[in-house]
Amino acid sequence: MLISAFGSWSTPVTAELVITAAVGISDVRADGAAVVWSERRPAEGGRCQLVRCGPDGTLTELLPDGFDARTSVHEYGGGDWWLRDGVIWFANWADQRLYRLESGVAEPLTPEPAVARGDRFADGDLSADGTFLVAVRERHSGSEVRNEVVRLAASGPGEPEVLVTGPDFVAAPRLSADDARLAWISWNHPSMPWDDTVLTVRELATGEETVVAGGPGESVSQPQWQPGGSLYFLSDRTGWWNLYRWSPGGGVEPVIVLDAEIGVPGWQLGTQRYVPLPDGRVVFARWSDGYDRLAIAAPGDAVTPLDLPFSAVAALRPAGGEVVLIAGTPTEEPGVYRVSADGAVRTIRAPRRTGLDPAYVSVPEAISFPSGDRTAHALFYPPANPEFAGPEGTRPPLIVMIHGGPTASAVPVLSLGVQFWTSRGFAVVDVNYGGSAGFGRAYREQLLGEWGVVDVADCLAAARWLAAQGRADGGKLLIRGGSAGGYTTLAALARPDTPFAAGTDMFGIADLEVLAADTHKFESRYLDRLIGPYPQAREVYVARSPIHRAAEFGRPLLVLQGADDPVVPPNQSELIVDALRSRQLPVAYLLFEGEQHGFRRAENIRRALEAELSFYSQILGFELPAGEGIEPVEVENLRSSR
Numbered sequence: 001m002l003i004s005a006f007g008s009w010s011t012p013v014t015a016e017l018v019i020t021a022a023v024g025i026s027d028v029r030a031d032g033a034a035v036v037w038s039e040r041r042p043a044e045g046g047r048c049q050l051v052r053c054g055p056d057g058t059l060t061e062l063l064p065d066g067f068d069a070r071t072s073v074h075e076y077g078g079g080d081w082w083l084r085d086g087v088i089w090f091a092n093w094a095d096q097r098l099y100r101l102e103s104g105v106a107e108p109l110t111p112e113p114a115v116a117r118g119d120r121f122a123d124g125d126l127s128a129d130g131t132f133l134v135a136v137r138e139r140h141s142g143s144e145v146r147n148e149v150v151r152l153a154a155s156g157p158g159e160p161e162v163l164v165t166g167p168d169f170v171a172a173p174r175l176s177a178d179d180a181r182l183a184w185i186s187w188n189h190p191s192m193p194w195d196d197t198v199l200t201v202r203e204l205a206t207g208e209e210t211v212v213a214g215g216p217g218e219s220v221s222q223p224q225w226q227p228g229g230s231l232y233f234l235s236d237r238t239g240w241w242n243l244y245r246w247s248p249g250g251g252v253e254p255v256i257v258l259d260a261e262i263g264v265p266g267w268q269l270g271t272q273r274y275v276p277l278p279d280g281r282v283v284f285a286r287w288s289d290g291y292d293r294l295a296i297a298a299p300g301d302a303v304t305p306l307d308l309p310f311s312a313v314a315a316l317r318p319a320g321g322e323v324v325l326i327a328g329t330p331t332e333e334p335g336v337y338r339v340s341a342d343g344a345v346r347t348i349r350a351p352r353r354t355g356l357d358p359a360y361v362s363v364p365e366a367i368s369f370p371s372g373d374r375t376a377h378a379l380f381y382p383p384a385n386p387e388f389a390g391p392e393g394t395r396p397p398l399i400v401m402i403h404g405g406p407t408a409s410a411v412p413v414l415s416l417g418v419q420f421w422t423s424r425g426f427a428v429v430d431v432n433y434g435g436s437a438g439f440g441r442a443y444r445e446q447l448l449g450e451w452g453v454v455d456v457a458d459c460l461a462a463a464r465w466l467a468a469q470g471r472a473d474g475g476k477l478l479i480r481g482g483s484a485g486g487y488t489t490l491a492a493l494a495r496p497d498t499p500f501a502a503g504t505d506m507f508g509i510a511d512l513e514v515l516a517a518d519t520h521k522f523e524s525r526y527l528d529r530l531i532g533p534y535p536q537a538r539e540v541y542v543a544r545s546p547i548h549r550a551a552e553f554g555r556p557l558l559v560l561q562g563a564d565d566p567v568v569p570p571n572q573s574e575l576i577v578d579a580l581r582s583r584q585l586p587v588a589y590l591l592f593e594g595e596q597h598g599f600r601r602a603e604n605i606r607r608a609l610e611a612e613l614s615f616y617s618q619i620l621g622f623e624l625p626a627g628e629g630i631e632p633v634e635v636e637n638l639r640s641s642r
Contacts, residue, residue: 046600079123079270193266402481562595
């Protein structure tokens with residue numbers, strides 16, 4: 001075994017390998033004996049292709065050249081496509097119009113909007129008789145954005161008919177099995193879908209409406225009609241997203257209630273986390289103690305865990321008496337699987353094989369640690385490389401990773417983006433700070449009014465606790481995050497007592513006031529709950545904005561930003577970069593043309609990873625491994641700061 005400084009180890013987990021494995025699967029559906037899923041392909045500029053696996057295992061790419069099944073409703077998308085009997089309906093990225101795809105031919109169903117990409121569609125449902133669709137439409141007209149449920153013909157072009165309008169947001173329009181009723185979710189500013197939502201049912205013949213569930217303090221989601229006319233949905237009325245059933249003329253009754261999260265935050269549309277089977281049992285995924293696992297239960301009966309290795313489940317869909325799903329494990333990336341009620345698994349789309357020796361894979365450990373008078377949670381990844389060890393008496397540098405959202409969570413599934421670091425000798429901790437999902441509503445609400453406080457405290461506590469445990473070098477602590485995680489990164493560095501030696505901010509927020517005035521509709525009032533109403537709470541916005549604490553920065557910073565980001569525009573990154581430049585502090589800035597909120601193009605994913613490694617090597621003083629051809633990143637003012 002070779003002895004070399006942590007961070008300098010040679011590894012097969014190169015940026016090129018990360019890109020090869022970065023083909024993401026975002027949704028799956030069964031169509032008879034066939035299964036269709038969507039693949040995000042960095043090598044094709046981030047395009048989402050639909051792939052069909054036939055009963056004999058034959059794979060067919062379904063979208064013609066020039067089409068990309070991806071919606072930008074809420075900017076985060078989801079619910080991009082749906083299908084029946086070999087016909088697919090999808091939103092096309094370039095123009096956001098809704099298309100019908102049959103026998104390899106894609107025809108538009110919706111008219112060309114008055115504003116380019118101004119009419120966006122998502123989260124649709126097909127009527128039982130196959131004649132019409134219902135879907136979410138987000139209409140952009142000047143500065144006005146309207147979110148509505150519309151109905152349109154399933155097989156020919158035409159102007160959609162508005163069914164639901166008025167609420168600030170709508171989601172999950174679902175038709176009953178006899179097409180007589182429509183269910184949908186709605187909410188209004190300043191709530192987000194994990195705060196307060198309402199589930200409504202309308203009799204389409206009479207227009208009579210019934211509020212089924214929801215309201216202040218209750219988040220409902222994922223309605224699904226059952227053949228007998230009852231409606232399943234998720235609600236967190238007990239503090240956990242559990243499963244309930246409503247019957248017309250009756251009431252609401254619990255189906256599955258446990259101290260675990262079946263639901264997830266509604267950042268994207270079209271999410272489905274449970275599948276009722278024909279025999280009355282329900283297969284579902286539930287988050288508990290930082291891990292996501294499958295289980296099955298009959299209404300009112302005990303829950304039976306399915307003995308499967310999956311630790312993260314992205315989608316569950318019905319497939320006759322079985323389910324199809326996207327799932328991954330701590331040692332395998334997500335794949336597509338068919339699972340029976342007894343837990344038998346058939347692989348439909350295997351995880352992409354990288355040829356990586358398992359000895360290079362760092363398996364996450366779920367940890368809990370003190371943070372003031374609270375307990376916070378994280379996933380800890382130790383360094384893993386069978387060919388190297390660090391010099392005797394030394395400990396690895398630690399990268400504190402911060403998920404976006406901030407109402408999201410660290411996911412315990414194999415990510416070569418994490419192994420890129422651990423196989424080089426870094427330890428990594430992925431923090432589920434107070435406010436993260438997966439630990440119940442009370443934990444999620446720890447961040448209300450406290451963004452920039454609780455998240456920062458928990459990230460600092462994780463780093464200090466691991467250093468105190470001897471699992472990391474307390475003098476070589478690093479922090480990185482994107483979007484909301486970028487804000488936490490900046491806030492953690494903008495303090496004189498920061499323990500971090502450097503940080504990487506990816507499209508993060510520097511000025512909360514600017515964000516409140518210059519972001520998209522979906523998140524335009526998010527800060528009302530996380531910070532306070534603006535401008536009434538302006539003093540808090542100023543106090544917690546890293547740009548107003550630039551004088552307290554004393555650590556090098558790398559900033560990575562997409563030029564076309566509508567969620568966190570480039571001015572946020574430029575504000576903090578200019579502030580550090582004016583103080584002649586070490587800073588590096590890379591702006592990626594054609595990228596939005598997150599990097600999708602292969603060349604940009606590669607450059608961002610390698611630039612970050614180069615940045616840390618310059619800050620911590622280790623040599624880059626030879627043979628990878630890593631282009632150094634220029635860190636301004638680095639020499640003058642030493």
